[in-house]
Amino acid sequence: MSKSTYETMPFHLETERLILRPWAESDAAAFCALLAERGKETPTVERIRTAIAELLTATESTGIALLPIQRRAEGDFIGYCGLIIGRSSVEEPEIAYELFQRAQGHGYATEAAGAVLDAAVATGRKRLWATVGAWNTPSFRVLEKLGFERDHVSTEDNGEVVWLTRSLP
Numbered sequence: 001m002s003k004s005t006y007e008t009m010p011f012h013l014e015t016e017r018l019i020l021r022p023w024a025e026s027d028a029a030a031f032c033a034l035l036a037e038r039g040k041e042t043p044t045v046e047r048i049r050t051a052i053a054e055l056l057t058a059t060e061s062t063g064i065a066l067l068p069i070q071r072r073a074e075g076d077f078i079g080y081c082g083l084i085i086g087r088s089s090v091e092e093p094e095i096a097y098e099l100f101q102r103a104q105g106h107g108y109a110t111e112a113a114g115a116v117l118d119a120a121v122a123t124g125r126k127r128l129w130a131t132v133g134a135w136n137t138p139s140f141r142v143l144e145k146l147g148f149e150r151d152h153v154s155t156e157d158n159g160e161v162v163w164l165t166r167s168l169p
Ligand SMILES: CC(C)(COP(=O)(O)OP(=O)(O)OC[C@H]1O[C@@H](n2cnc3c(N)ncnc32)[C@H](O)[C@@H]1OP(=O)(O)O)[C@@H](O)C(=O)NCCC(=O)NCCS
Pocket: 097, 098, 099, 100, 103, 104, 105, 106, 107, 108, 109, 110, 111, 131, 132, 133, 136, 137, 138, 139, 141, 142
């Protein structure tokens, strides 16, 4: 289905402490450092530039986006939050987020995801999903605070994935 069924998601979101805005090429180094924290293979900055271009292209066809999160006071990039097709669909996308370790534990993910939830409502969507590794207690807590409920569990090569959902608005 084309994005025309829904309004395009707003790409500039502001909360009390955070700004979410579109990707810039200058985010590549920080995005690279964020992915490096996962402790697996670190992608090159060049690879990340391509990934950013791919995210922007995907957004043109889906009308939904992952957005970099910047702290308003410090002006620094602390991670991303947004909507993706992921394991779901463009009609009922997934909410996704990831923060630098140094930025975790301050309520930023909940604050950013709350703004993304409002942005999803603004597109006219009626349901969101989230898929979370069964071990990921902090992520479950974020989703619980946002009113998501557990729906079912699927099994993948690297473990159990819990599917949570929230009806909108
Ligand atoms: C998941 C993630 C985005 C959360 O970011 P955050 O800004 O720290 O989240 P918040 O501060 O908004 O909320 C986290 C909640 O989890 C709780 N929490 C954190 N660690 C916990 C633990 N080990 N056990 C129980 N609760 C925990 C916090 O206390 C907080 O709940 P509270 O407000 O009731 O106190 C961050 O941990 C992250 O980037 N993880 C790596 C990437 C990832 O897993 N992304 C999600 C994939 S589905």
